[in-house]
Amino acid sequence: MQETVIPAASAPYSTLLYVLIPLLPFLGFLINGLLNKKLSGTVAGAISSLMVLGSFLISVYLFTTFQYQYTVKLFDWISVGSMQIPFSYQIDQLSLIMLLLVTGVGFLIHVYSIGYMHHDENVGKFFAFLNLFVFSMLVLVLGANFVILFIGWEGVGLCSYLLIGFWNKDHGNNNAAKKAFIINRVGDLGFLLGIFLIYLTFDSVQYAEVFQKASTLQIGTGVVTAITLLLFVGAMGKSAQLPLYTWLPDAMAGPTPVSALIHAATMVTAGIYMVLRSNVLFTLAPDTLHVVAWIGGLTALFAATIGLAQNDIKKVLAYSTVSQLGYMFLALGVMGYSTSLFHVLTHAFFKALMFLGAGSVIHAMSNEQDIRRMGGLRKALPITFLTFLIGCLAISGIPPFSGFFSKDEILEHVYQHNKILWGIGMVTAFLTAFYMFRLLFLTFFGEFRGTEAQKHHLHESPASMTLPLVVLAILAAVGGFMGAPMFVGKHYLAEYLAPLFTYSQRLNPEAFAGELDHGTELMLIGLSVAAGVLGILFAYVQYVSRRVRPAEDDAHRSAPESLVYHKYYIDELYNTIFVQPVMGLSKGLYRFVEQGIIDPIVNGFGRVTLGGGQLLRYVQTGYVGLYLILMVVGIVLILALNVFQF
Amino acid sequence: MEQTIPEVIRTVPLEYYIYFATALFAIGVTGVLTRRNAIIIFMCVELMLNAVNVLLTAFSAYRSDPNGQIFVFFIMAVAAAEVSVGLGIIVMIYRNFQNTDVNLLNRLKW
Numbered sequence: 001m002q003e004t005v006i007p008a009a010s011a012p013y014s015t016l017l018y019v020l021i022p023l024l025p026f027l028g029f030l031i032n033g034l035l036n037k038k039l040s041g042t043v044a045g046a047i048s049s050l051m052v053l054g055s056f057l058i059s060v061y062l063f064t065t066f067q068y069q070y071t072v073k074l075f076d077w078i079s080v081g082s083m084q085i086p087f088s089y090q091i092d093q094l095s096l097i098m099l100l101l102v103t104g105v106g107f108l109i110h111v112y113s114i115g116y117m118h119h120d121e122n123v124g125k126f127f128a129f130l131n132l133f134v135f136s137m138l139v140l141v142l143g144a145n146f147v148i149l150f151i152g153w154e155g156v157g158l159c160s161y162l163l164i165g166f167w168n169k170d171h172g173n174n175n176a177a178k179k180a181f182i183i184n185r186v187g188d189l190g191f192l193l194g195i196f197l198i199y200l201t202f203d204s205v206q207y208a209e210v211f212q213k214a215s216t217l218q219i220g221t222g223v224v225t226a227i228t229l230l231l232f233v234g235a236m237g238k239s240a241q242l243p244l245y246t247w248l249p250d251a252m253a254g255p256t257p258v259s260a261l262i263h264a265a266t267m268v269t270a271g272i273y274m275v276l277r278s279n280v281l282f283t284l285a286p287d288t289l290h291v292v293a294w295i296g297g298l299t300a301l302f303a304a305t306i307g308l309a310q311n312d313i314k315k316v317l318a319y320s321t322v323s324q325l326g327y328m329f330l331a332l333g334v335m336g337y338s339t340s341l342f343h344v345l346t347h348a349f350f351k352a353l354m355f356l357g358a359g360s361v362i363h364a365m366s367n368e369q370d371i372r373r374m375g376g377l378r379k380a381l382p383i384t385f386l387t388f389l390i391g392c393l394a395i396s397g398i399p400p401f402s403g404f405f406s407k408d409e410i411l412e413h414v415y416q417h418n419k420i421l422w423g424i425g426m427v428t429a430f431l432t433a434f435y436m437f438r439l440l441f442l443t444f445f446g447e448f449r450g451t452e453a454q455k456h457h458l459h460e461s462p463a464s465m466t467l468p469l470v471v472l473a474i475l476a477a478v479g480g481f482m483g484a485p486m487f488v489g490k491h492y493l494a495e496y497l498a499p500l501f502t503y504s505q506r507l508n509p510e511a512f513a514g515e516l517d518h519g520t521e522l523m524l525i526g527l528s529v530a531a532g533v534l535g536i537l538f539a540y541v542q543y544v545s546r547r548v549r550p551a552e553d554d555a556h557r558s559a560p561e562s563l564v565y566h567k568y569y570i571d572e573l574y575n576t577i578f579v580q581p582v583m584g585l586s587k588g589l590y591r592f593v594e595q596g597i598i599d600p601i602v603n604g605f606g607r608v609t610l611g612g613g614q615l616l617r618y619v620q621t622g623y624v625g626l627y628l629i630l631m632v633v634g635i636v637l638i639l640a641l642n643v644f645q646f
Numbered sequence: 647m648e649q650t651i652p653e654v655i656r657t658v659p660l661e662y663y664i665y666f667a668t669a670l671f672a673i674g675v676t677g678v679l680t681r682r683n684a685i686i687i688f689m690c691v692e693l694m695l696n697a698v699n700v701l702l703t704a705f706s707a708y709r710s711d712p713n714g715q716i717f718v719f720f721i722m723a724v725a726a727a728e729v730s731v732g733l734g735i736i737v738m739i740y741r742n743f744q745n746t747d748v749n750l751l752n753r754l755k756w
Binding site for chain 2 (some may be wrong): 617618622625630
């Protein structure tokens with residue numbers, strides 16, 4: 001075997017510093033997990049928040065002093081024959097940005113949870129799981145090879161499961177948790193096969209080595225197409241893309257901070273992170289990129305249409321998350337790698353903000369989530385309203401809020417590659433603006449439609465909840481300027497990330513060269529802003545001027561309306577073609593194989609042993625003489641057998 | 647091999663020792679099987695142990711290998727320990743039953 005030497009620059013700081021990043025949240029997990037009921041909610045929350053803050057500060061330090069990419073080897077992990085998988089961390093632009101995102105947004109959400117969860121009896125458990133999640137996510141983004149990525153990948157999946165089913169006394173929550181876990185397994189299988197294929201092809205799973213070897217291949221190599229397709233299946237599961245998206249809306253059964261942290265800002269972007277990480281491989285496989293772009297575009301549109309008719313405040317946000325994730329994959333599919341990460345960041349800001357805002361609303365409304373029962377909350381919850389408004393403006397792509405820059409950049413990239421997908425993106429942008437403002441208007445405008453008791457109870461949330469809202473609102477408002485060449489002179493984010501894509505750029509220079517002329521660019525910006533504004537206007541006319549209220553569940557609906565309202569019956573479809581047959585098979589196997597064959601065999605062994613014992617126990621006469629005779633006979637028999645070799 | 651064995655030992659052939667030990671062992675077994683007095687059973691057990699000791703010593707001498715005789719010392723030490731325990735048990739049996747007939751101890755049965 002040829003030895004490949006990777007010229008890895010050594011780490012400038014002691015290994016301990018890097019280890020501490022994931023270890024601090026893990027420590028918080030241990031403390032809160034072991035002292036579950038002994039700590040008061042505030043103390044538990046403070047401990048876990050401080051742990052995440054510690055990781056955040058280290059990440060900031062690494063970010064500000066970052067000069068060159070390097071890997072930090074912690075120890076030899078798997079070493080079998082020629083297979084060497086060290087446990088090492090990758091420190092480069094991508095992992096640093098993700099570190100900042102996970103720990104920064106994570107910290108805000110931890111602080112928010114202190115206020116949001118303080119009524120709950122299992123606060124300690126909640127914070128323990130939340131910290132475990134942050135730990136897994138940090139392992140995911142820090143790992144320097146696909147296997148460590150996979151560990152983190154499974155870890156966040158587990159935490160997602162635990163936290164969706166956090167209120168496990170409700171059966172529905174448990175089912176939602178199981179659904180999330182099982183659908184993710186489907187994706188994980190693809191991911192795992194992808195990793196195996198990577199090892200088979202490149203003889204390594206270490207990023208540096210794999211990508212270096214891959215960069216010598218031809219574009220369109222079959223095996224790379226297979227690898228990337230398999231990896232993308234994994235990403236489809238984790239990042240909730242068609243056809244594996246159905247778990248994400250159900251995942252809203254978990255506490256709202258969980259939805260904000262795991263199911264909006266961080267975990268669901270793991271798929272995008274993974275594709276970005278392996279951008280060399282994806283650049284080598286144009287066919288896969290096509291698939292990625294189309295799946296992304298269709299998911300964006302599909303989820304947006306479902307979002308139009310949802311009445312649960314968190315479900316609307318969930319579908320909009322699926323839709324925005326679709327945008328990110330759309331960007332990846334047209335090789336707008338840095339653009340995709342840009343949208344990951346801005347989306348994390350405004351979607352976390354909106355989820356936390358929704359949480360604040362739910363908190364004030366005594367756990368009411370149906371927007372048909374809300375309305376007029378603007379006066380009772382002024383801070384929540386203002387921050388939520390900023391979030392809505394950002395996601396709708398209204399300048400100068402962050403979503404405008406990232407979404408516009410995606411649409412520009414897509415326009416250069418595929419006009420149909422661009423059209424889909426534009427329609428989605430319009431729909432997004434419409435349903436987000438539908439949500440805003442129904443919740444915060446008009447008359448209050450809840451019960452008297454709820455009205456009496458309405459209150460603005462405590463400072464621990466509003467403070468993260470304000471910080472996130474500021475980020476959502478100005479976060480776009482890290483990638484706004486028109487306003488601040490250059491695209492800071494793209495320039496910062498450029499070294500990550502050198503191999504890709506060398507392989508396919510045209511994809512990175514394309515610059516639109518100024519006129520087209522302005523036209524595209526105009527169109528996307530127009531789509532957003534139009535969406536908002538439609539929503540305003542419908543829900544503020546004409547005071548339309550969404551129909552009750554049992555109201556009569558026209559066929560297309562009903563189709564959208566019931567989420568295209570996808571859940572029912574999956575239920576019929578996957579769940580029911582498997583359940584039927586399991587029941588059949590249980591009845592015929594388990595109860596008919598295995599049970600009788602196992603019970604038979606028990607019965608034979610019992611019966612034999614019943615008979616043989618009469619040998620135990622209690623007379624020593626008999627025992628001795630039997631013993632001697634036995635010895636003689638053994639001797640005889642030995643001597644005569646029967 | 648044969649030459650290294652002293653004349654004194656060779657006056658009695660090895661077979662004799664084997665016959666003797668077998669007889670001793672058979673007597674022990676018979677005693678254990680037929681007698682009901684715990685003390686006699688106990689003595690018969692010692693008889694069997696010593697039959698083995700005799701064999702070990704004889705083989706050891708005929709092979710000029712001291713290991714066998716060292717082993718005999720171990721057996722004797724263990725037997726001595728065993729005797730103290732065994733006699734203790736028999737004393738306790740006697741205190742409870744005013745008898746040492748092993749067939750009286752038949753409560754532990756099906």
